[in-house]
Every structure is written in C-alpha cells, then in structure tokens.
Amino acid sequence: QVQLVESGGGLVQAGGSLRLSCAASGLTFSNCAMGWFRQASGEEREFVAAISRSGRSSTYAEFVKGRFTISRDNAKNTLYLQMNSLKPEDTAVYYCAAAVTYSGNYYYKGDEYPYWGQGTQVTVSS
Secondary structure, three states, X not given: OOEEEEEOOEEEEOOOOEEEEEXXXXXXXXXXXXXEEEEOOOOOOEEEEEEXXXXXXXXXXXXXXXXXXXXXXXXXXXXXXXXXXXXXXXXXXXXXXXXXXXXXXXXXXXXXXXXXXXXXXXXXXX
C-alpha cells in the first residue's frame, strides 16, 4: 500500500520559513518522480515544484522561484520543500505526489501523479 505522509506545515509570519517533508512508503521511492502541489481555500489545486527521480532535475512554478527549493533523499525515502520568504498568498494545503517513472523526467500536471498524500496546512500571517 502506497503511503505519502506530509509534515512540517504550520503557522508562520510573512517573511518566515518552513520546511515540508513527505515520507514515502509502499513504493520504490528512487523510481518516482515527485511533486509538490497546493490548494488554497476555494481555489483549484496548483503546481508548486517537481523533481526527477535522481534529484538532478527540478522545476518550479513562477510564483515560488527563488523562494522555494525542492529536494529529496532517496536513502530516506523522503521529499522536501524548503519554503523561504513566505507570503500570505502562500497559505494553502500542501500536497506531495508521486509517479513511478523509468525516465529522468519530472511532471508538473496533477493528473500525471497517481499517488497523493493527505496534505499539510501552511498558514502565513501578514
């Protein structure tokens, strides 16, 4: 059974930082492209960042470039999202997602990911 469990969310002031983690089990993590998505209340889910299975390639949504960093530790089966310079508009539930792949690609469309975590709330106060 595949499980993705996010942690690290919370309440932070604008300009602050948080580090999200996503612990994966039930799949071969090193064979998975991974992604972070978010969904604000009343809004559609949106792409945040993605990383290839090796970690050598990554991509970001424009609104987080220079502020967020996606990374992974395949030995620990864990995905990370370091979020700096947080803004109130970053407030959302953050989800990690996994897609088994045998290429070096990453994916930025939600429907390319069959496995999802339950999400962790990030709230940024002004």
